[in-house]
Amino acid sequence: MSLSSICCGNFHLLKNSIGSTCGIKFLKYHSRSIYATLFSIRRHQSRPLSTTVLARSTRKGSKQSFSNSRHLHSESVESSIEVFKQSELEQLKSLHTYNVAEKFSGVKTEWPATILVFDIETTGFSRREDRIIEFAVRDLMGGKNSTFQTLINPEKDVKNTYIHGISNNMLSRPDVPRFGELIPILLQYVWSRQMDGKPVLWIAHNGRSFDVPFLFFEFRRCKVQMPGDWLFVDTLPIARQLVDSKGSKLSSVSLEKLRERYKIPLTGSAHRAMQDVTTLCYVLQKLTFELKLTVPQLLEKSFRASDLPATRPEK
């Protein structure tokens, strides 16, 4: 099965599918495996945290629902809007998203993995000194709760606001979680998307050198081990296989250059996590179509975070 045959062949079917916005105010953590013992709910009960899940329709077949309606409160929706600015929410609502689950309900169970496209914004390039300040992910299967994004309090000054527009004031709000507080939310979200017995395939551009080591180090700082069934694929080396009309390799395969190559419109601010996730979703679709890559072939290219040289212990 080709990812591109699913997504690209039905590009015209993509439509506005972000119909509701839910701020998630909770963390009475649901027990599952050893992770249930790793987090104390004491910290999380003391203050409401805001992450944002964007949804449209019910997705069947996942292990559990992420909606947790008893944890949804109107005030957390309002605080999410404040964190993500009204203008940004309007932009997000206007974005297209994948609708694969609805259009290909008979096919989805054949996917060998849950495919999550993700992106992070950070305080800089050093995985050891800098921190993640924004995380966004989109499940290619689409459906309810197909996207998840949040700002993250890095507990240090942000000096590269000029890059992404994320300021210290935005991150110091009491409802913006620290990474340690985000982990149980993120784990629960991923489990809600994961199919029984199948791994999670995380996809990021330059993920091998940047996003995945950053994520790994944040988990390690919190003394939490990443789930063993989390696999990662980097679209950068895949894009380096592209050639131009003369058969020469491309001089640049940055996400921006790929967006231009495939004539993908920029509907929001570049260097914001969810915008780049949306761009990468379209790039991935075009990329896999052009290179005739299948989902199983993507899986073959996957790696575990712990296998990366960048995540080896310091000497």
Next chain:
DNA sequence: GGCCCTCTTTAGGGCCTT
């Protein structure tokens, strides 16, 4: 920092991520 390419491998420059 990792990866790729080449005027290479006993090296160096450029890309890619914030």
